[in-house]
Amino acid sequence: MNISQAFKLAGKSIIGSKMRSFLTMLGMIIGVASVIILVGLVQGVTDYVLSTFADLGTNIITVSVTNTDTRYVDVDEIYEFTEENSTIFQGVTPTVSSRYTVKNGSTSLTDKTVTGVGEDYLTLNSLDLSSGRFIEYADIKNRYNGCVIGTYIEDELFVGNASLGNTIKINGQIYTIIGIQEEQADSEESSKDDCIYIPYSNATRLAGSSDISSYTFAMKDPDYVVQGEDVLDKYLYGIMKNEDLYTITSMTELLDTVNNMTNILSSVLSGIAGISLLVAGIGIMNIMLVSVVERTKEIGIRKALGAKRRDIMSQFVIEAAAISTIGGIIGIIIGIVTTNILGNAFNVNAAPTISAIMLSFGVSAAIGIGFGYMPANKAAKLNPIDALRND
Amino acid sequence: MIGGSLAMNERKIEETNIPLIDLIDIYKIYKTGNIEVRANDGINLQIFHGEFVAIVGKSGSGKSTIMNIIGALDVPTEGRYILKGQDVSKMKDDELAEVRNKTIGFIFQQYNLLTKQNLLENVELPLLYAGVGKKERKRLAMDALERVGIGEKSKNFPNQLSGGQQQRGSIARALVGNPSLILADEPTGALDSKTSREVLDFLQELNAEGNTIILITHDRTIAEEAKRVVKIHDGKIVFDGPVEDYRKQVK
Numbered sequence: 001m002n003i004s005q006a007f008k009l010a011g012k013s014i015i016g017s018k019m020r021s022f023l024t025m026l027g028m029i030i031g032v033a034s035v036i037i038l039v040g041l042v043q044g045v046t047d048y049v050l051s052t053f054a055d056l057g058t059n060i061i062t063v064s065v066t067n068t069d070t071r072y073v074d075v076d077e078i079y080e081f082t083e084e085n086s087t088i089f090q091g092v093t094p095t096v097s098s099r100y101t102v103k104n105g106s107t108s109l110t111d112k113t114v115t116g117v118g119e120d121y122l123t124l125n126s127l128d129l130s131s132g133r134f135i136e137y138a139d140i141k142n143r144y145n146g147c148v149i150g151t152y153i154e155d156e157l158f159v160g161n162a163s164l165g166n167t168i169k170i171n172g173q174i175y176t177i178i179g180i181q182e183e184q185a186d187s188e189e190s191s192k193d194d195c196i197y198i199p200y201s202n203a204t205r206l207a208g209s210s211d212i213s214s215y216t217f218a219m220k221d222p223d224y225v226v227q228g229e230d231v232l233d234k235y236l237y238g239i240m241k242n243e244d245l246y247t248i249t250s251m252t253e254l255l256d257t258v259n260n261m262t263n264i265l266s267s268v269l270s271g272i273a274g275i276s277l278l279v280a281g282i283g284i285m286n287i288m289l290v291s292v293v294e295r296t297k298e299i300g301i302r303k304a305l306g307a308k309r310r311d312i313m314s315q316f317v318i319e320a321a322a323i324s325t326i327g328g329i330i331g332i333i334i335g336i337v338t339t340n341i342l343g344n345a346f347n348v349n350a351a352p353t354i355s356a357i358m359l360s361f362g363v364s365a366a367i368g369i370g371f372g373y374m375p376a377n378k379a380a381k382l383n384p385i386d387a388l389r390n391d
Numbered sequence: 392m393i394g395g396s397l398a399m400n401e402r403k404i405e406e407t408n409i410p411l412i413d414l415i416d417i418y419k420i421y422k423t424g425n426i427e428v429r430a431n432d433g434i435n436l437q438i439f440h441g442e443f444v445a446i447v448g449k450s451g452s453g454k455s456t457i458m459n460i461i462g463a464l465d466v467p468t469e470g471r472y473i474l475k476g477q478d479v480s481k482m483k484d485d486e487l488a489e490v491r492n493k494t495i496g497f498i499f500q501q502y503n504l505l506t507k508q509n510l511l512e513n514v515e516l517p518l519l520y521a522g523v524g525k526k527e528r529k530r531l532a533m534d535a536l537e538r539v540g541i542g543e544k545s546k547n548f549p550n551q552l553s554g555g556q557q558q559r560g561s562i563a564r565a566l567v568g569n570p571s572l573i574l575a576d577e578p579t580g581a582l583d584s585k586t587s588r589e590v591l592d593f594l595q596e597l598n599a600e601g602n603t604i605i606l607i608t609h610d611r612t613i614a615e616e617a618k619r620v621v622k623i624h625d626g627k628i629v630f631d632g633p634v635e636d637y638r639k640q641v642k
Contacts, residue, residue, distance in 0.1 A: 005519065016507055301503045304464060305564070306492020306520040308485045381484075385464050388503065 003314070010319040013291075014326075024287045025327030027280030028364050032331025033338060034273040035360040036352045040339035042269055044350030046262035053255055057125065058222040059090070061229055061250045063236065064214045071240050075200075075212055081235055082217065088228050090218040093118035096203035097214070100171040102196065104157040112153070114170055114196045116203020124218035132164045132179030139178075140199040148179040150195040151187040170196065171206055225252045270356070277360070280327070281367035288320050288375035299379050300387025309380040316379050320372020321365060328364030332357055409476070411571060411603055412438040412461060417470035417480075419456045419626075430456040431467065432626035438605065440571070443598040445606045445617035445634075453626035455576075458607045462497060462574045463490045475571055492520050496565030500577035502557040504549040510536065510560050511545040517568040535563040539593065555586035562593065573597065573604045579613060591616050611641060 014021045065073045075094055082092040096116035102109045121127075122134040129148070139146055147168065154162045166177045175198065185191035204212060219228050229248050236246045292299070299312055336352045343350030419431040430453045438444055448454035459465035460472060463479050464487070472480040475494055482490065491497075496517075504513045514532040523531070536542045539559040541552075549557055558578060565573055575594065579587035595616065598604050606617055614620050620637040622630035630640060 012507065297503070298505055301505060302516065302520075303488060304462075304491060304497055304503075305517045306488050308488045308520070310485075311520060383465075385459050388464075388499070 003318075006314045006318045007322070009315050010322045013319050014323060020287065021323055024284055024323050025330065027276070027283040028324050028327025028367075029331040029334060031273065031277035031280045032328050032360040032364050033335035034276055035270055035363075036332060036335030036356050037339050037342065038269040038273050039266060039356035040335075040350045040352040041342060041346070041348065042262060042266040043353055044343055044346075044348035046259075046266070048348055049258055049262065050255070053251060053258060057218075058251045058255055059219040059225065060125075061217040061219065061225060061232065061248060062095075062214065063217065063232060063246060063248050065236070065240070065246045066213065066244075067211045068245065071242075071245070072211070073236070073239055073246075078215055085228075085231055088219060088224045088231060090220050091120040091124050092215055092217045093121040093124055094200045094212040095121075095214045095216050096200050096207060096212055098203065098207050100206070102153070102157070103169040104166070107157050109153070109156055112196060113194070114147075114198060114203065114206070116200035116206075117197050118200055120218075121197065121216070124216065127184075128182040129179045130182045132177070134179050135197060135199050140201045143201045143205065144199060145173060145175045145202065146178040146198070147175040148181060148197040149177055150181045150193040151183040152189060152191065152194040153196055154180060155187050170198070173206070222255075225250050274363070277363055277367060280364075281324070281371040284320055284324055284368060285371035285374060287323075288316060288372050289378070291319075292316065292375045292379040295379075296382065296387045296390040299382050300384050300390065303382065303384035304388060312380040312382075313376045316376030317369055317372045320376070321368035324364045324368025324372075325361070328361050331364070332361060335360070410437040410473075411440050411442075411475060412436065412605075413471075413473040414457075414461070415471045415473070417457070417460060417467045417472065419453070419460065419465070420468045429626050431460070434470075434623075434626070434628055436621060436628065436631070438603065440603055441598075441601055443594070443604045443606070443616075443618045444621060445608060445614035445619070446621045446623060447608055447611055447614040448623035449609055452623045454607055454609075454623045456626075457623065458574065458576055458605075461572075461605060462495055463487045488520075492517055492568065494571050496568065496570040496573045498558070498561055498565045498573065498575040498578045500580040502549070502554075502561040502581075504557055504560055504564075506549050509546050509548050510541070510552070510563075513549070513560060514545075514564045514567050517564065521568060531567055532563070535567040536560070538566065539563045553586075554582050555589060558582060558586070558590055559593075562590070566597070571603060573602055574607070575604065576607045577609070578606070579608075587613075611637075 067073060078092055078094070082089045094117065097113055099111045100114050102112045102114070117135060119135055119137050119140065122129070132148070134148055135146065138144070147170070149162065149168070154160060157168060158166065162177055162180060164177055164179070167174050168177065169175070181193070181195065183193055185193050187193045200212060217228060217232065219225055229250060232248050236248070237243065240246050302312060335357070339350050339352045414434055414436040417431050417434040418429065421428045421430060432453070434457060446454050446457065456465070460467050463474065463482070466482065466487070467480050470480060471478060474490065477490065479487065479490055504510070505516070511529065511532050514535055515528045518528040518531060533542060533545060536545050539562050541556050541559050541563070544552060544556060544560075549560070552560065578594070579590055582590060591613070594604055594606065606613070608614050615634055615638060618634055620630065620632065620634050621628055622637070630637060
């Protein structure tokens with residue numbers, strides 16, 4: 001007996017008892033669909049979380065250095081170093097942050113963070129201005145008293161209506177507003193809108209030391225972060241000769257943690273869905289066992305007429321495999337459709353993954369064959385006399 | 392068809408000097424706990440090509456056991472069974488299946504047609520397991536159905552047929568593979584006397600064409616249809632001779 005004949009028989013048998021076949025398939029349908037849906041949704045949520053973190057600057061490495069009298073890092077050297085490694089680094093900016101009182105006439109804000117930055121700060125952090133210009137190289141060289149403010153500062157000091165050329169006092173020194181940053185976070189206090197940028201050369205002077213203790217490096221791609229950290233570590237160790245005098249931090253650890261968490265979540269959920277696949281497999285085995293008992297006489301007749309063990313075997317295994325793969329295919333269709341519907345409903349970019357589809361289909365087919373094997377083997381080993389006697 | 396059966400006759404006559412069936416000291420012993428039941432207790436029997444033999448016995452006499460062994464459905468506990476020159480008594484499951492498929496045509500009391508397949512598909516079954524191609528299978532099965540006179544019922548399912556038609560179907564199925572031996576187990580057991588007569592006449596006809604037929608029955612009037620009668624009692628052969636002698640012995 002050939003395979004196509006066995007498939008024909010399986011088809012007849014499945015159609016012959018539609019309700020039972022459907023109920024048996026249902027377990028497989030639910031199992032496969034839930035694997036696809038859960039993996040798809042978790043993937044969507046993961047992508048969403050990661051993209052949120054990416055906005056925070058996944059391509060950024062922050063370096064802080066404790067300069068000593070004999071060993072110190074020079075700004076120009078850092079720029080030079082960045083230039084040399086331009087395959088990795090997009091750019092660098094020194095950052096010198098301190099807290100000062102900021103005033104416009106009699107309106108004053110105390111303890112505001114004022115950040116001294118380089119000319120590339122804006123682009124490296126993917127920020128935009130709503131008006132004016134950012135700090136330029138000439139401003140840094142000339143120690144020009146110009147500043148760029150965020151919308152929170154604008155709201156507080158100018159009642160939301162500052163214009164370029166207005167002045168504010170930072171720690172008693174007069175600074176001209178040369179640019180206003182685009183609103184990013186509803187102008188809340190302590191948000192990204194609560195900021196004042198000045199040339200780093202001015203900031204070091206304001207702080208009363210010529211040291212620049214912090215640098216922000218931007219990578220060309222978030223994937224280069226580890227490499228960038230490596231290169232920086234070597235470079236800084238070469239200068240400082242002591243690991244305690246500098247620290248290199250990035251978002252990668254955090255990202256790894258997030259990735260790990262979502263991976264675990266994904267595994268747990270698909271594991272639960274996998275259990276339903278297992279249960280579906282047991283359901284198939286159960287039905288096939290019943291089917292073998294019911295068809296004992298048929299098996300006896302077939303064996304009496306010359307069916308060999310493998311003929312009976314393939315008949316039942318193919319039937320079980322057909323039930324489970326048909327169920328699997330229906331499950332895949334339902335899974336894909338539902339994933340897209342739920343993704344839209346939750347506003348998450350949830351897409352059924354190819355691997356989840358392949359896996360669940362493979363598992364459903366394997367379960368059909370695996371769980372069909374035992375009943376089929378039982379059928380194949382039936383003694384034709386006993387089987388014929390059965391009524 | 393006639394030409395074909397003549398050629399078959401010649402072939403079968405040529406083979407008559409060696410027995411088709413040679414049962415040598417057959418024992419079939421069932422053990423349940425300490426109790427030993429000898430269903431076949433030393434049976435020796437030779438059946439030649441072209442014979443029409445009835446194996447008769449009461450229920451429990453061991454006739455079904457010997458039928459199962461002759462039909463290669465079972466193997467003896469002891470003894471040798473040579474069927475068509477092959478020793479069947481030590482064969483494995485799949486080898487027995489092959490022997491049944493190629494050498495024996497079964498006719499059962501309950502017809503044993505598959506209910507979910509139509510008559511043609513039922514008749515095709517032995518050919519299917521013999522690996523005969525689809526077209527050839529259909530042609531041979533249709534020929535067999537026409538031979539038993541129910542060619543027009545080929546698309547019907549067993550439950551749409553009368554008992555007599557079903558038995559004809561099962562005879563067609565037994566004939567389709569052109570077996571060396573036709574083994575009929577109480578073929579008329581479920582039929583009324585008129586259809587029984589038809590089936591028995593048909594068996595006679597098949598025998599006249601040169602087919603070897605073994606008829607297993609508990610009914611001695613049915614047994615008298617055969618040319619030779621073998622009577623089994625308590626697992627032993629108690630009579631083996633021409634039907635004329637059997638009739639005298641019964642009287």
